[in-house]
Amino acid sequence: MRVIALSILVAFLLLGCGDKKPSKQLTANPAAGKKIAEQSCVGCHGLDGKGATDDIPNLAAQLQEYLVAAIQAYKEGKREHAALKDMANKLSEADALNVATYYANLPPLKGEQKPMQDIAEKGKAAAAVCASCHGEGGNSTTPGIPNLAGQQPVYFISAVKAYMDGAREMSSKEKQGMLAALNQVDVEAMALYFASQTPGKRAAPALGNVAAGEPLSANCGGCHGANGNSSDPKVPTLASQDPQYLVGAINAYQERSRKQEDMHTFLSNISTEGIANIAAYYSVQQAEPAEAKTISMKELAEKCDHCHGPGMDNPMMIFPKIRGQNKGYLVKALRAYRDNKRGSSPMHKMSLPYSEAVIESIAARYASQPPH
The missing domain is CATH 1.10.760.10 (Cytochrome c-like domain)
Structure with a gap:
């Protein structure tokens, strides 16, 4: 547990620890954002913000600032996806704000909440x-x-x-x-x-x-x-x-x-x-358990909730909502940070021990919770 708790806390800061919020103020236009979504986003994210498959993220009710930061990350190559990079490069700063605002203003999705196993x-x-x-x-x-x-x-x-x-x-x-x-x-x-x-x-x-x-x-x-x-x-x-x-x-x-x-x-x-x-x-030598106690995802998730939980808002950083997010997407995102395929701070580059089991369980836990 000694290494795991720290590493998992670090890993979930990764799910959206971004830079400071931009200082330049633009006026968002959700209607213009909807038109962009109809042209460029609907095939994967729908107009309702629901990912078309389990490994595509839901965007409905996601934080506006996080969506803007994600678009910028694709532009800068901090996230790897050729099609999204091309799409992001075609968006102006105002376009990115508008489409992010459109999806952020949508109501949270009411999907089936699947039971998870610790x-x-x-x-x-x-x-x-x-x-x-x-x-x-x-x-x-x-x-x-x-x-x-x-x-x-x-x-x-x-x-x-x-x-x-x-x-x-x-x-x-x-x-x-x-x-x-x-x-x-x-x-x-x-x-x-x-x-x-x-x-x-x-x-x-x-x-x-x-x-x-x-x-x-x-x-x-x-x-x-x-x-x-x-x-x-x-x-x-x-x-x-x-x-x-x-x-x-x-x-x-x-x-x-x-x-x-x-x-x-x-x-x-x-x-x-x-x-x-x-x-x-x-x-005849007495062995000690390699881990002090059985790992509890509940305990680890409580640490993640310091940043990703309901009502948490750090004005200096951007943390996405992950409750109710598609499990497949959460798994894919965590693997991408672990494998250094998403740009991130040095803390995020720490690898996860026992990676697949921990990633799978943490992702399942958050996917099973109602969105907020």
């Missing part, structure tokens, strides 16, 4: 398919099956991808089918769910020698952290892990069936006995 709920639901092997909450009690509870989320995502891509071998066609049914959002939501679960404590295993394994773990600690508790989202936690699984994983690196050059180097001279001792040592 990312925590989505992750828990997706993770249910894993419970038969990996245990409730990702705490495995089956020898040779890894713990998922408390695991670093980016590592989890990369490991699942390795199985999907065939870089890691799966033990059964049933597991292949389970993974094939998951999309990127499911995998990321699962990663966040498992990262917040508390790993159970393990008794000393029958294999290996815990005391002898500690000095052998010195090189491992450089990446995997003190006592096997990784602080790097890309590097797996080894603490509380199933010892037989660890032995199998180390053997796979030694045999190079798992590809990671540093691991090949560090493990090349470790004996069979040494491997068992390292596995025994890490299995």
